[in-house]
Amino acid sequence: MSAPTKADISAGVSAALPVMMGYVAIGIPCGVMAAEVGLSPAVAFLLSATFYSGAGQFMMASLALAGTPVASMVASVALVSTRQLLYSAALSPYVREAPRPLAALFAATVTDESFGVNMERFAAGAWSPTRATVVNVASMLSWASANALGALVGPALAIPADIMSFAMTAIFICLLSGQRWSRVTLVVAATSAASVVALKLLGAGSLSVLLGAVAGVAAGLVAGLPGRGRGEGR
Amino acid sequence: MSSSDFLVFYVCVLAVILACRCVPLLALGGRELSPRVSEALGLIPAAAFAALVANDLFDPATAPNVPALLAALAVLVVARRTGSLIWCALVGMGAYALLCLAA
Numbered sequence: 646m647s648a649p650t651k652a653d654i655s656a657g658v659s660a661a662l663p664v665m666m667g668y669v670a671i672g673i674p675c676g677v678m679a680a681e682v683g684l685s686p687a688v689a690f691l692l693s694a695t696f697y698s699g700a701g702q703f704m705m706a707s708l709a710l711a712g713t714p715v716a717s718m719v720a721s722v723a724l725v726s727t728r729q730l731l732y733s734a735a736l737s738p739y740v741r742e743a744p745r746p747l748a749a750l751f752a753a754t755v756t757d758e759s760f761g762v763n764m765e766r767f768a769a770g771a772w773s774p775t776r777a778t779v780v781n782v783a784s785m786l787s788w789a790s791a792n793a794l795g796a797l798v799g800p801a802l803a804i805p806a807d808i809m810s811f812a813m814t815a816i817f818i819c820l821l822s823g824q825r826w827s828r829v830t831l832v833v834a835a836t837s838a839a840s841v842v843a844l845k846l847l848g849a850g851s852l853s854v855l856l857g858a859v860a861g862v863a864a865g866l867v868a869g870l871p872g873r874g875r876g877e878g879r
Numbered sequence: 880m881s882s883s884d885f886l887v888f889y890v891c892v893l894a895v896i897l898a899c900r901c902v903p904l905l906a907l908g909g910r911e912l913s914p915r916v917s918e919a920l921g922l923i924p925a926a927a928f929a930a931l932v933a934n935d936l937f938d939p940a941t942a943p944n945v946p947a948l949l950a951a952l953a954v955l956v957v958a959r960r961t962g963s964l965i966w967c968a969l970v971g972m973g974a975y976a977l978l979c980l981a982a
Contacts, residue, residue: 663964725894733903735923752904814935815954815971821928822958837926838933846939861926
């Protein structure tokens with residue numbers, strides 16, 4: 646695996662910057678919660694660098710504080726990570742030519758936000774697996790550092806977590822709005838959103854996002870059927 | 880949570896997270912994909928972001944979160960006008976904080 650060039654690092658970090666800022670905003674309250682569970686700043690850093698999952702880590706802390714048994718905690722936090730299966734599949738065509746260690750590092754560091762940033766650039770054509778991995782690793786370091794900082798200052802810092810976490814919602818809205826919109830895209834987005842609400846109502850909990858997104862993709866495939874030849878690419 | 884409980888939790892969850900992140904990418908990596916599979920993969924971003932937005936904004940168990948919905952509309956306007964993630968994040972947090980104070 647060749648080292649990234651200065652140009653790769655500069656392009657990757659500049660693409661990652663909005664995500665890194667969002668991760669600092671949300672990582673600090675996440676670290677504060679980790680401290681409340683009893684994690685030291687070093688463990689919070691390690692956990693954040695390896696799990697690298699905002700939803701999973703917030704969930705871990707709130708379940709641990711509620712005294713949930715370990716088996717239930719594992720199941721709940723693992724379930725919120727299942728949507729990563731979709732991202733991993735969607736990104737695979739773009740790293741086909743990359744060396745396997747680079748592809749593995751890239752795959753292990755994908756998040757909702759870095760997926761959006763990299764997909765936009767891969768789809769535009771001027772992006773490489775190395776730069777995409779720089780985006781992922783830079784974002785991961787900002788997330789892990791913010792968590793360690795949060796664990797260090799601990800509950801002394803009273804930040805309303807729901808306001809901080811709205812940064813992530815805003816980033817998702819921006820990434821959604823930046824999609825190439827067509828009739829099929831509308832069907833996909835509307836079905837996904839409606840399915841998530843319905844699934845939450847039915848009690849699907851952590852699985853709602855994954856199942857809702859799968860329902861959206863299925864609806865999009867059906868909506869795209871008329872007038873499309875089987876040999877036609879996307 | 881005891882240290883041993885934490886260790887069990889950490890190892891189990893990390894194994895699942897790494898499998899979800901790496902297995903599809905590495906398993907599909909070298910193969911030519913059929914047009915239908917490629918089409919399905921191309922629909923994933925819109926599906927995933929719509930699902931994440933809906934998950935954040937709507938909870939059928941509680942009353943509608945009006946400040947969050949209004950702040951989301953403000954973010955949408957900024958997103959359409961600027962396409963900037965930073966501006967969207969800043970406007971989103973600011974609008975949500977102000978609307979919560981006003982509510």
